[in-house]
């Protein structure tokens with residue numbers, strides 16, 4: 001006999017499905033936290049507006065603890081005038097030891113900060129970050145993890161200690177994790193060795209594959225382990241081919257940083273004779289398992305080719321704005337049928353609402369037009385972007401997330417029924433209002449893998465996790481810069 005009590009029955013006034021809102025949605029959740037189809041009948045009412053949790057396809061967890069610490073002007077001077085709209089590409093390219101603050105000077109600050117982060121610190125920071133993600137509506141995160149070894153490059157006694165710190169943090173917070181251990185071998189396209197502060201990122205291919213194998217053996221319903229190549233500048237071609245042809249690369253997600261800065265486009269052209277996306281598409285069998293993070297600088301041909309592969313463009317609009325990266329060609333990519341998802345990357349902001357808002361606003365500011373992401377007459381920008389980010393994020397995660405269909409994880413958000421903004425809205429404008437006007441937290445309850453992790457805006461373990469985070473950051477501030 002079946003045991004109906006094992007399936008929890010839930011009701012939503014409006015339920016977001018892949019093809020739009022459905023009214024009076026009823027669904028079941030089994031004891032494993034998986035969604036099940038159920039017949040109509042009595043069910044627990046969750047709220048008026050229920051959405052799938054958003055996947056976060058790109059995170060460097062440790063960087064959360066330095067958010068706001070790199071916004072002070074460094075050395076003033078240099079030749080490249082900061083005239084709005086003045087596209088001084090040459091200056092940007094040559095400006096690797098910058099006279100003006102840019103991506104590469106931010107990276108120095110980030111490296112100095114990273115030097116003091118060990119396994120305990122990483123776990124404390126990541127758990128706090130993941131609590132914040134859940135409260136903001138992210139229920140899964142892809143951790144692009146390259147802080148592998150001790151600061152001088154020596155492996156920890158347990159070589160996967162830093163990876164395990166992230167796994168433990170995700171379990172404490174209750175967020176689904178796609179762990180992407182990163183292969184990082186060189187300091188630039190010219191093959192230079194890792195700099196002193198990069199030593200702790202490095203692996204030879206064999207050691208990297210061993211780490212991958214160890215972590216793969218820990219996979220379960222809440223943890224998937226994929227592959228990450230830091231960037232074309234950090235991974236020589238023979239190593240890239242060795243990893244991609246290994247048995248471990250035959251399934252699971254594959255992520256890479258690709259074309260974030262004009263400087264790396266220029267170096268790639270000079271040394272490999274092609275632009276980064278062009279080079280990757282020519283040398284690897286890029287398809288749906290791939291996520292190209294910061295596919296920022298694409299020409300028309302690359303845009304169309306990337307869209308055809310079915311790979312995910314991993315966009316992190318608030319970090320890309322914060323670091324001064326440039327703008328992704330959103331309209332032509334969507335017209336070509338391209339897939340995209342969002343990540344909070346450096347965690348200067350932790351909000352799917354803000355990522356999607358800035359994805360659209362960047363385009364509006366650059367083109368002096370409106371409603372760019374909506375490519376059909378009458379289409380909603382908010383719905384288009386929310387749907388795209390759910391689908392692309394799920395694809396990049398390698399986990400059954402991003403949709404409230406039977407067989408998927410019960411990862412869901414219940415919006416605030418008490419919100420005056422949302423109470424005044426009907427279905428067509430709900431996601432537009434959330435994305436463009438939703439500034440106060442509007443996610444009231446969050447379920448991850450069938451368990452409530454946030455109820456009434458509070459995470460069940462947030463005080464303890466925040467206290468440990470505060471103590472950790474205080475300790476890091478006293479540590480000498482590496």
Ligand code: NGQ
Pocket residue numbers: 060107231257260319323345346
């Ligand atoms: C990272 N972050 O690996 O943390 C990079 C910066 C690099 C972003 N690109 C370092 N946002 O790309 O070399």
Ligand code: ZN
Pocket residue numbers: 058060144257293345
């Ligand atoms: Zn990154």
